Amino acid sequence: MKEVDDNQVVRQCLGGDKEAFSRLVEKYQGIVYNVALRMVKDAGDAEDIAQAALVKAYEKLRSYNERYRFYSWLYRITINEALNHLDRQRRFSALDDRTEDPQQNPELASEARDRSERIQEALMELNVDQRAVLVLRHFEERSYEEIGFILEIPVKRVKSRLFDARQILRDVLVRKGMADA
Amino acid sequence: MAFAEESARLREILAQNAEARAMAEDLQALARELASVERAVPPPTLRPAVLRSLASLPARGREGWWERLLQSLRHAAWDMKPSLVFAGGAAAGLILCLAGWWLMAPGGVDERDLAGSLAFRHADFPETTMQEFSEGPLHASIRSARRSGEAFVRVRLDVPSGTVISFLYDRNEASVLALEVPGGAKAEILPEEGRVIVRGAVSGDVGVLFSGKAEILPGIQVRLANGLGTEWVLPAEKTPVRQ
Numbered sequence: 001m002k003e004v005d006d007n008q009v010v011r012q013c014l015g016g017d018k019e020a021f022s023r024l025v026e027k028y029q030g031i032v033y034n035v036a037l038r039m040v041k042d043a044g045d046a047e048d049i050a051q052a053a054l055v056k057a058y059e060k061l062r063s064y065n066e067r068y069r070f071y072s073w074l075y076r077i078t079i080n081e082a083l084n085h086l087d088r089q090r091r092f093s094a095l096d097d098r099t100e101d102p103q104q105n106p107e108l109a110s111e112a113r114d115r116s117e118r119i120q121e122a123l124m125e126l127n128v129d130q131r132a133v134l135v136l137r138h139f140e141e142r143s144y145e146e147i148g149f150i151l152e153i154p155v156k157r158v159k160s161r162l163f164d165a166r167q168i169l170r171d172v173l174v175r176k177g178m179a180d181a
Numbered sequence: 182m183a184f185a186e187e188s189a190r191l192r193e194i195l196a197q198n199a200e201a202r203a204m205a206e207d208l209q210a211l212a213r214e215l216a217s218v219e220r221a222v223p224p225p226t227l228r229p230a231v232l233r234s235l236a237s238l239p240a241r242g243r244e245g246w247w248e249r250l251l252q253s254l255r256h257a258a259w260d261m262k263p264s265l266v267f268a269g270g271a272a273a274g275l276i277l278c279l280a281g282w283w284l285m286a287p288g289g290v291d292e293r294d295l296a297g298s299l300a301f302r303h304a305d306f307p308e309t310t311m312q313e314f315s316e317g318p319l320h321a322s323i324r325s326a327r328r329s330g331e332a333f334v335r336v337r338l339d340v341p342s343g344t345v346i347s348f349l350y351d352r353n354e355a356s357v358l359a360l361e362v363p364g365g366a367k368a369e370i371l372p373e374e375g376r377v378i379v380r381g382a383v384s385g386d387v388g389v390l391f392s393g394k395a396e397i398l399p400g401i402q403v404r405l406a407n408g409l410g411t412e413w414v415l416p417a418e419k420t421p422v423r424q
Contacts, residue, residue, distance in 0.1 A: 018238075022232055022235075025228055025231050026228065033223035047223075050223065050231075051227060051230050051234065115217065116218045138216070139220075170211050179211070179214065
């Protein structure tokens with residue numbers, strides 16, 4: 001299958017060819033969904049965030065600068081959507097105390113036994129800034145410079161945040177019996 | 182080259198320092214653990230849902246010259262060193278402060294025509310009432326200012342998503358001249374009902390400028406509804422004030 005040239009597709013979209021954007025959706029829906037999922041854990045929320053991020057990317061297409069990689073820009077939008085979602089959730093959870101108890105849901109409890117699920121749970125114990133940097137580095141294998149661009153922070157801060165995130169995640173995994181002390 | 186040098190330096194440190202070796206092993210174990218997490222397959226409903234949303238949006242055209250200028254400034258700022266960006270921001274802030282001071286100075290600008298400007302911090306358009314509202318996660322402060330034939334009501338918000346803000350006014354006595362809402366919020370003016378509804382505002386300022394038929398406008402009411410059936414009614418102004 002022919003590789004899609006992102007910048008060429010963006011130019012087609014900006015030229016009025018709306019259909020062209022569907023090729024970018026096809027190409028990047030996987031990474032957008034995975035980043036969202038690692039950030040928020042819930043599959044339904046991740047789908048909502050992925051959808052919002054891809055639609056926003058289309059809406060903001062004119063602000064995209066071809067000097068940067070399209071997917072780096074898309075990562076930035078996705079992370080911001082995820083952060084907004086978590087913020088809204090935090091504000092709303094104070095109003096709505098009907099949170100689901102995983103112990104009372106056999107399906108969730110069985111999922112929780114899965115190793116990936118437990119790592120995801122451990123990830124959720126990090127703060128959102130640490131989680132974002134860890135997801136981009138370890139799940140998406142982005143460079144420090146790229147993470148700096150996506151999160152709009154200097155590389156130095158990427159490194160220090162990543163160091164803290166790894167330390168905390170390791171402690172959480174030790175506590176959960178998934179790593180040696 | 183720099184990478185090769187760094188690698189060599191790291192190997193040297195690891196060879197000499199047991200603590201660093203243990204740390205590196207920990208890091209490798211953590212990386213292996215994270216690498217074991219499988220990538221999730223996006224749900225099959227995602228792509229059609231995105232395409233459906235795109236269908237309702239207008240096609241993206243090339244930006245106008247002012248947008249290109251703003252974009253180039255933004256991109257240039259990104260490429261610059263943080264210290265230069267900071268210095269540029271400080272200079273721009275100073276210029277804005279000076280411009281603001283000039284605009285606010287008596288005689289600087291004729292503010293009688295307020296439509297579209299929403300500038301109300303002026304001696305002719307003083308703040309007349311101010312009230313704070315706080316319940317659970319909802320925080321709002323309501324300020325109102327009046328002068329002859331006009332009223333400006335501004336709600337400063339810090340509310341959960343799902344909160345709906347309504348401004349109720351007497352449609353026989355007043356009309357909406359201008360509206361300001363924060364990004365992400367959607368506003369609807371319903372002149373037949375005498376109501377302005379703002380949805381999706383989470384933080385920021387929502388301001389409505391009203392114009393009245395008579396010199397004194399009747400009181401304007403602000404309602405906050407949390408989406409769970411609870412509503413708070415807040416009279417923005419207890420007493421209309423004549424200027």
